[in-house]
Amino acid sequence: MRPDTPVQWHASIDSTNEEARRLAQAGHYGPIWIAAREQTAGRGRLGRQWSSPTGNLYCTALFLEPGGIQVATRFPFAAGLAIADICAQIAPDAPVKLKWPNDVRVDGAKLCGILVEAGAGPGGASWVAAGMGTNVQSAPEAVGQSATCLKDMVPGAPLDADLVMEAIRPAFAKRIAQARDDFPGLLNDWLTFAEGLGETVRIGKDVSAKVGRFVGLESDGGLRLELPNGAVEIIRAGDVELVREVG
Known part of the structure; x- marks a missing residue:
């Protein structure tokens, strides 16, 4: 992924991860971002429903991973760190934590959920769909846990899905490169945000x-x-x- 990877915006879609899967199964592997202002059938891990009202950001990075599934399993950590990185820019005082394996939380409330899926691509590569659902303007209750949003973290800031999408592109590109080239370093960075470490x-x-x-x-x-x-x-x-x- 490059910082300037293009974004395919949808006003409404069933699921950005599902769209990525459809593209991959049709032989289109990107790299591309699929972003939506609303999802009608958003989902998280284990098939859980992901509430997807207008105003928040739902995006999936679709790309080929030459290293296959073994490398693709690193990307939930990269995605979580990318969201933590943009939070450091937008709300530097917020106590952002990463909950293993793939949630971003603030004071125990969910800010972003991550769903990374992969499948067989050409030449031994894997296609990867790295989905991130980030609460930007509202905080719908997640399954069994409280939620928060960027707007609540920085009241009065002019935040919208477009601005957050522009911040995610370079942050994710940087962390994906680190996941490929220096995974031990990436894990060390992840541990600095780890929720519950030592507890x-x-x-x-x-x-x-x-x-x-x-x-x-x-x-x-x-x-x-x-x-x-x-x-x-x-x-x-x-x-x-x-x-x-x-x-």
Whole structure:
């Protein structure tokens, strides 16, 4: 991705990630940004619905990754850092945190959700659809958690989806390049924003939930969970949620 990768805007669309998937399956791999002012069938991880009212930004970067799926798995970290980077520009005093594996939060409230999908491309490459739903002007309640928006973080600032889209393009290009060339450095940067690092956390929400201390990341981005018996378990499953232990 380049900082000047073109943007294909839609007034309304079912889902920017779905549009990226349609393009890729038709043999069109970009690079291109697909952006929308409204989604009628937005979705997040695990098929959850993503509330997508007008005024917020829904965008997906579609591009080919020559390194295949192994490299594409790094991109949720790159996307989260890109959003953190633009928050540092727009709202430098906001306590932005990255919740493993792919949420951007402020004071425990969700600001941005990230959904990175990939599939087989030509010549051993993978197509990647890196979707980001960022609350710009309103904060719709996310599933099971509170939400915030950029407008609330910087009251009175002239923020809209177009301005945020222009900020995301160079920030994402920079972090994607870092993910490819210096993934250890990217993970170190990510850890500076990590929510719950060094604290007791719960992984999962049902009877199989695991409780321990979030002590860092593996070289591939897996979460290192120190269990009460001192053993360290690596969490990599796609359906893992990170929830702070109360009390």
